[in-house]
Amino acid sequence: MTKKMKLSQLSDMLQDLDVESLEGVTIEGDIELNITGGGGLNPALAYALGSEISQISLHMANIGRMLGFPAEQLFASAFGMGEMPQPQALPTSPKIQELLASKFEVSKVDNWKNPIQEVTLGATSGDGGSRKNTVTIGGENALPYYFDAEMPHRNYVTMDVFDMPIGMAKSVKGNYEDVINDPAEWAKKVVREFNADMVTIHLISTDPLINDTSAKEAAKVVEDVLQAVDVPIVIGGSGNPEKDPEVLEKAAEVAEGERVLLASASLNLDYARIAKAAMDYGHVVLSWTQLEINAQKELNRKLMKQCNVPRDRIIMDPTTAALGYGLDYAYTNMERIRLAGLMGDDELTFPMSSGTTNAWGAREAWMVSSPLKQDSDWGPREYRGPIWEIVTGLALSLAGNDMFMMMHPTSVQVLKEITQTLYGSIESEEIDITNWIGAEV
Amino acid sequence: MKINSPLEAYKFLPATNCGECGEPTCMAFAAHLIDRSHKLTDCTPILEPKFKKKYEELDALLAPEIREIVIGVGEKVAKIGGDDVLYRHKLTFFNQTQYAYDVWDTMDEKDLVERVNYIQDFKKFYVGNFLTVDMVAIRCTSNDPKKFGAAVKKVVETTDLPLILCSFNPEVLKAGLEASKDRNPLLYAANKDNWKEVAELALEYDVPVTLFAPNDLDLLKSMAKTFAAMGTEKLVLDPGTFPTGKQLKQTFTNFVKVRRAGIDGDRDIAYPIMAVPFTAWMAHDDPVSASYWETVVASVFTIKYGDIMILHSTEPYAMLPELHIRDTIYTDPRKPVTVDPAMYKVGEPTADSPVLVTTNFALTYYTVESDLASNKIDCFLWAIDTDGIGVEAAVAGGQLTAAKIKKGIEESGFDLKKDTTHNTIILPGLCARLQGDMEDESGANVMVGPADSGRLPGWLEKNWPPQKK
Ligand code: B12
Numbered sequence: 001m002t003k004k005m006k007l008s009q010l011s012d013m014l015q016d017l018d019v020e021s022l023e024g025v026t027i028e029g030d031i032e033l034n035i036t037g038g039g040g041l042n043p044a045l046a047y048a049l050g051s052e053i054s055q056i057s058l059h060m061a062n063i064g065r066m067l068g069f070p071a072e073q074l075f076a077s078a079f080g081m082g083e084m085p086q087p088q089a090l091p092t093s094p095k096i097q098e099l100l101a102s103k104f105e106v107s108k109v110d111n112w113k114n115p116i117q118e119v120t121l122g123a124t125s126g127d128g129g130s131r132k133n134t135v136t137i138g139g140e141n142a143l144p145y146y147f148d149a150e151m152p153h154r155n156y157v158t159m160d161v162f163d164m165p166i167g168m169a170k171s172v173k174g175n176y177e178d179v180i181n182d183p184a185e186w187a188k189k190v191v192r193e194f195n196a197d198m199v200t201i202h203l204i205s206t207d208p209l210i211n212d213t214s215a216k217e218a219a220k221v222v223e224d225v226l227q228a229v230d231v232p233i234v235i236g237g238s239g240n241p242e243k244d245p246e247v248l249e250k251a252a253e254v255a256e257g258e259r260v261l262l263a264s265a266s267l268n269l270d271y272a273r274i275a276k277a278a279m280d281y282g283h284v285v286l287s288w289t290q291l292e293i294n295a296q297k298e299l300n301r302k303l304m305k306q307c308n309v310p311r312d313r314i315i316m317d318p319t320t321a322a323l324g325y326g327l328d329y330a331y332t333n334m335e336r337i338r339l340a341g342l343m344g345d346d347e348l349t350f351p352m353s354s355g356t357t358n359a360w361g362a363r364e365a366w367m368v369s370s371p372l373k374q375d376s377d378w379g380p381r382e383y384r385g386p387i388w389e390i391v392t393g394l395a396l397s398l399a400g401n402d403m404f405m406m407m408h409p410t411s412v413q414v415l416k417e418i419t420q421t422l423y424g425s426i427e428s429e430e431i432d433i434t435n436w437i438g439a440e441v
Numbered sequence: 442m443k444i445n446s447p448l449e450a451y452k453f454l455p456a457t458n459c460g461e462c463g464e465p466t467c468m469a470f471a472a473h474l475i476d477r478s479h480k481l482t483d484c485t486p487i488l489e490p491k492f493k494k495k496y497e498e499l500d501a502l503l504a505p506e507i508r509e510i511v512i513g514v515g516e517k518v519a520k521i522g523g524d525d526v527l528y529r530h531k532l533t534f535f536n537q538t539q540y541a542y543d544v545w546d547t548m549d550e551k552d553l554v555e556r557v558n559y560i561q562d563f564k565k566f567y568v569g570n571f572l573t574v575d576m577v578a579i580r581c582t583s584n585d586p587k588k589f590g591a592a593v594k595k596v597v598e599t600t601d602l603p604l605i606l607c608s609f610n611p612e613v614l615k616a617g618l619e620a621s622k623d624r625n626p627l628l629y630a631a632n633k634d635n636w637k638e639v640a641e642l643a644l645e646y647d648v649p650v651t652l653f654a655p656n657d658l659d660l661l662k663s664m665a666k667t668f669a670a671m672g673t674e675k676l677v678l679d680p681g682t683f684p685t686g687k688q689l690k691q692t693f694t695n696f697v698k699v700r701r702a703g704i705d706g707d708r709d710i711a712y713p714i715m716a717v718p719f720t721a722w723m724a725h726d727d728p729v730s731a732s733y734w735e736t737v738v739a740s741v742f743t744i745k746y747g748d749i750m751i752l753h754s755t756e757p758y759a760m761l762p763e764l765h766i767r768d769t770i771y772t773d774p775r776k777p778v779t780v781d782p783a784m785y786k787v788g789e790p791t792a793d794s795p796v797l798v799t800t801n802f803a804l805t806y807y808t809v810e811s812d813l814a815s816n817k818i819d820c821f822l823w824a825i826d827t828d829g830i831g832v833e834a835a836v837a838g839g840q841l842t843a844a845k846i847k848k849g850i851e852e853s854g855f856d857l858k859k860d861t862t863h864n865t866i867i868l869p870g871l872c873a874r875l876q877g878d879m880e881d882e883s884g885a886n887v888m889v890g891p892a893d894s895g896r897l898p899g900w901l902e903k904n905w906p907p908q909k910k
Pocket residue numbers: 290291292295319320321322325326329358777797798799800802804805808809829830831832833834835836837838839840867868869870871889890891892893894895897
């Protein structure tokens with residue numbers, strides 16, 4: 001009858017056999033046991049012993065492995081065989097009954113030392129203007145909405161008004177058909193109905209290639225708009241570099257004292273004339289460059305040094321490209337400008353403005369459906385357009401943009417909602433999300 | 442990564458300049474390790490046993506600050522995390538945010554299959570590729586393990602997309618795991634009540650797991666530490682996405698804080714972050730407002746550090762901007778996306794077909810190409826090497842000149858005189874001013890097309906073939 005043996009008996013047994021250490025024990029090939037000095041061991045017993053010893057050595061090896069020793073290599077070389085089959089790892093995950101205590105900590109950014117310049121638009125009667133309120137942007141000490149420092153002013157939206165009917169995406173146009181021939185009424189509508197903080201009057205008909213409206217006539221439109229609304233305004237030219245200085249000069253003159261934003265000074269026109277008009281009649285200059293941080297520095301520098309524009313009269317427009325059409329450049333350009341400003345580059349510490357309306361240039365915003373058959377259905381453009389404008393603006397708001405020039409009423413409403421939420425001024429009912437998975441939607 | 446100069450990486454390389462990695466020198470290769478455009482394993486010599494120690498040391502130094510987590514298996518496998526910077530211009534962001542759209546286990550089976558198919562088939566062409574969405578999140582709304590298991594099984598049968606199994610009930614999660622165990626799904630979620638059981642499931646099935654600690658970063662970090670001690674670092678962090686008001690502002694703060702801590706070197710919290718814009722649906726009843734708000738929240742957290750998110754609206758007006766904002770943020774800012782400069786055929790052009798010039802900026806090229814192809818216009822389209830700059834900017838910046846176009850033509854091996862019957866090329870409207878120079882340089886007839894290639898079909902109808910002079 002074979003004798004069964006327990007592990008615990010092993011050492012006793014080795015002792016019985018007068019073995020002091022395992023030095024004399026060699027294990028070879030097919031588990032054969034030779035114990036020197038021992039006389040005639042019963043083969044069954046020897047087998048059982050061998051098996052147990054091997055088991056032990058395996059366990060020992062496992063412990064060795066856990067201690068970081070490559071036991072399997074030892075086995076491999078000792079037995080002259082290749083990779084040993086990996087012994088079953090012991091369950092290593094310790095049972096933990098309580099969460100390990102931990103405190104979350106993170107530091108504030110320590111190299112944002114330079115505040116962004118504050119710039120005020122609009123002047124009330126006390127300051128020689130006729131606006132009911134003013135708008136102040138800038139003053140940040142951190143990236144927008146960051147916990148490092150409170151953001152002093154919320155974002156503002158100025159809505160576009162044109163001095164002539166222009167081509168617009170269908171879903172934009174629907175909102176302005178009744179006022180499209182009357183800039184003053186148009187301005188009233190965006191303030192009263194669409195909650196615009198400001199109005200931009202674009203004098204595009206002055207372009208010699210469009211209507212070549214004279215600067216004098218264009219200035220009348222500016223007067224009408226100033227009459228029609230009492231919010232601060234932005235005055236835009238046509239973008240024609242030859243004509244714009246003259247047009248903006250005249251407009252600045254009729255708006256004297258209102259602290260409007262003149263759009264724009266750029267490197268490809270006579271920026272000095274525009275700067276001078278702003279100085280002479282008490283306005284702010286929009287310093288516009290095209291997606292190039294060094295060009296932006298250059299123009300700002302020229303405005304400050306060469307044209308003596310004080311720091312609180314400069315806002316930058318580093319150019320907005322639409323979602324899907326270069327927003328990656330526009331976003332990063334703005335983010336770099338803002339970070340450089342915060343870190344002390346005082347050629348870049350100015351608040352920023354975005355021509356968010358550019359988003360409507362993207363096909364996705366205005367086309368009825370995809371021109372490509374392989375595309376999934378694009379769905380109704382009435383909903384696509386506004387969200388294109390919103391996401392374009394929202395991305396730039398996170399990059400540091402302060403002021404948005406926009407067109408669609410829904411876009412304005414939603415963009416204001418999200419930027420003011422992140423700014424921290426929107427109260428709403430608290431929502432318990434603990435069990436959101438089961439929510440019925 | 443713990444080092445930031447090529448020199449530091451170079452010290453660990455074999456220094457033989459053998460060229461196996463495709464770079465002429467070890468130093469050049471080191472530079473690519475630092476900008477993460479090559480993998481260490483591209484250097485085959487360092488994989489030899491004698492370099493084992495150096496390999497391991499360098500590998501650890503090069504590991505990204507935020508751990509990279511893998512979800513799913515096979516071709517559709519998704520990677521998240523792996524970032525090293527807080528601002529994309531400092532390097533680039535890696536592993537774009539993964540968008541998971543939800544289904545739920547109380548859905549009708551037919552609707553469920555239809556929705557999963559819609560999600561996996563959704564696509565939009567953009568610069569040479571299709572933008573698509575990534576995952577299916579299965580929510581347990583029944584709290585019934587059987588029902589959930591069945592729903593997961595159905596989804597597994599319908600799609601190869603990676604899955605997120607959503608329930609706070611460990612039994613439900615287990616049933617889901619049983620139905621999808623070969624698919625390496627992401628578990629959602631362990632919270633302060635169920636973490637022990639969920640940790641066990643994650644370990645037993647060896648799957649990644651989300652830790653959910655709404656607006657409690659201490660708890661979130663405790664859980665992450667605990668799970669790591671228990672043996673898994675395949676973790677995703679959900680600090681809670683509150684959909685509105687001050688709570689949403691707090692959520693924004695939490696995301697910024699967690700990522701900043703991770704990049705700053707707090708290993709205990711250096712994991713990918715999950716956002717759940719889905720919660721917008723708990724704040725809005727009307728589906729258009731809910732979809733809009735969800736898209737807005739998704740955009741915020743695609744830009745600010747969300748690595749994976751669960752969404753509900755499958756309206757194209759939600760999905761299209763989501764796909765594009767993600768592409769915007771994750772495009773490598775170090776190089777414009779380009780196509781190889783060459784002469785391309787659109788359709789099946791013959792010697793009578795028009796020859797059009799454009800740039801090798803991918804956005805320009807594919808816009809023009811798709812305008813032509815989708816209108817079935819057979820023609821030759823010449824992508825001139827403008828260093829990947831679009832037409833207008835390239836004209837302004839001097840990358841698109843008459844000489845450049847002529848050179849491009851010559852290098853492509855296309856011979857206007859021999860290969861066409863008309864010896865005519867058509868320029869983009871936005872480079873009209875190159876027309877004269879171009880005529881002089883090439884001796885060909887030069888026509889100026891419309892400013893927007895979308896108007897090419899109409900323009901060609903009127904102007905092609907060109908009138909004999
Ligand atoms: C993104 C952008 C950039 C990016 C360029 C990225 C890139 N990889 O191309 C960056 C930041 C690098 C850039 C730099 C500059 N830019 Co830039 N930029 C833009 C922006 C915002 C969008 C351009 C774009 O990508 N459009 C989309 C693509 C698809 O358009 P596209 O290539 O022109 O193709 C269309 C058409 O040309 C036409 N088309 C194309 N091929 C063909 C072929 C045929 C046969 C036909 C018929 C039609 C056709 O159809 C296409 C689809 O509509 C525009 C402003 C704007 N909103 O338009 C300014 C703009 C183009 N830039 C401008 C300038 C001045 C510059 C700089 C010189 C600025 C500077 N001072 O440094 C530099 C030059 C850089 C260089 N060349 O090295 C000016 C150009 C002004 C002008 N007319 O001369 C613009 C118009 C801004 C402005 N309003 O002033 N820019």
